[in-house]
Amino acid sequence: MCISFSTFCFGQQLTPEQYTQIDDYIEHLIERQGIPGMSLAIKKGDQIVYRKNFGYANLEHLVPVTDESVFRLYSLTKPVISVGVFQLIESGKVSLEDFASDYVNDLPKEWESVQIKHLLSHSSGLPDMSPIAAFQDLSEEQAKAKVFSQEVRFSPGSIYDYNQTGFWLLQKIIEKVTGKSVSAFILDNQFKKSQNTFFSSDSRDIIRNRVTPYFPFTKGTLMIDHSYLQGTYAHSKNGLNTTVDDFIEWDSSLKQDLFLEKEIKDLMWEEYPYTNSNRTFTYGWDKIIVNGQDSYGFSGSLCTAYRIYPDDELSIIFFSNGLSKWYNIDNIMNHISGLIDEKLIVAENLGFESVLRSSLENNYKAFIEEYRVIKVHPLLVNNNFETHLNDVGYFLLKALNKPSKAIEIFEFNTIEHPDSWNTYDSLAEAYAVVGYQTEAITNYEKAIKLNPDQAYKQSTKSKIQELAKKNPPSGSQND
Secondary structure, eight states, X not given: OOOOOOOOOTTOOOOHHHHHHHHHHHHHHHHHHTOOEEEEEEEETTEEEEEEEEEEEETTTTEEOOTTXXXXXXXGHHHHHHHHXXXXXXXXXXXXXXXXXXXXXXOXXXXXXXXXXXXXXXXXXXXXXXXHHHHTTOOHHHHHHHHHTSOOOSOTTSSOOOOSHHHHHHHHHHHHHHSSOHHHHHHXXXXXXXXXXXXXXXXXXXXXXXXXXXXXXXXXXXXXXXXXXXXXXXXXXXXXXXXXXXXXXXXXXXXXXXSSOHHHHHHHTSOOOXXXXXXXXXXXXXXXEETTEEEEEEXXXXXXXXXXXXXXXXXXXXXXXXXXSOXXXXXXXXXXXXXXXXXXXXXXXXXXXXXXXXXXXXXXXXXXXXXXXXHXXXXXXXXXXHHXXXXXXXXXXXXXXXXXXHHHHHHHHHHHOTTOHHHHHHHHHHHHHTTOHHHHHHHHHHHHHHOOOHHHHHHHHHHXXXXXXXXXXXXXXXX
């Protein structure tokens, strides 16, 4: 694998080499993760330097993704709602210190200390309107009754705990203050010029040009996912549907301080001071520091993501309509950032992506040869390759369901790092998954000899005893 990058300068378009690298990576990602269709846009300042559609909006009828395709943003809705709340703060209609109970009647007494700042920072401690299965097809009153009957989890402001109930309350506050539905308020104040942006928290709703969602979570294989989410009361949590072009306009307005004055926008992006957590989060936005560069963003349902680097005036918009296999979308955004600008390369992330891709595209011998080249690349010399090989092995085993290839990588890691107990432990786990009990036991025993921790030794001996009870003959399993 050839790893090369070009430095991106303000005012320039992407170089042909960069454009090709991004194309190549996205095409690889789509194949690797089984993404049906997607759109990617990259902006530098006010210039769109990359804009391309891939794959299908609808697989059954082979309808391609186009510029008119409407994507459901899922939880990427939340930063848009945050902007809406700060528009109300800017106009003096609400304050971060206001209590939710000032605006929403009949809340449980235990909820009365929860403030708007806690809702935005996911630190309310409230019981969550999740998992989806427990709340599917419930009316708002039924959902309220369910969460109202549950105990508060922790004191407000102490830790980050991702929470859907908080954004339901923010919706109620917005609607109380403005006298409008949350959808009308957001569309009027952030998407006024758009004819292609809608609110719908139910993928069964008919929306012209909306992509079909596809996920593997129900049956384990890709299927149409007409999820039975809540009705209009879930709009602030997951209901925004829009095109990439409309979101490009939204991004421009955010950058140009047309939604919020800079002072208020900076307040929105201040790190929330949790009293018992080191989580880096602001008021409705993830804060991701990349090589000293501040960036802000969010993602939705593993398939949509947005990242903005204010100092570089760089924005990345990633919309897709699902996936066949799980992946970390923040790592994907990091990798795309590095393809655009060398100073945004996250070396450990690049190392993982390089080793993973090489393992997928090569046979074992060719992988070893390419791995030796990757390992000495100047950008990667300080990487922890024992960790990379281990992480790649687990990604192949669990996310991509390629156990034979995973075992190859785990075995190679024991050769590369023969004094590490963890390499043998991981190999043993992979052998156990595919039913190779004897090989699993052998490697667990090697791990025990190398790990002095008594608790580990005891728990691993218990695993060995369980495997010994099964003791079927070892077989072979293909990917």
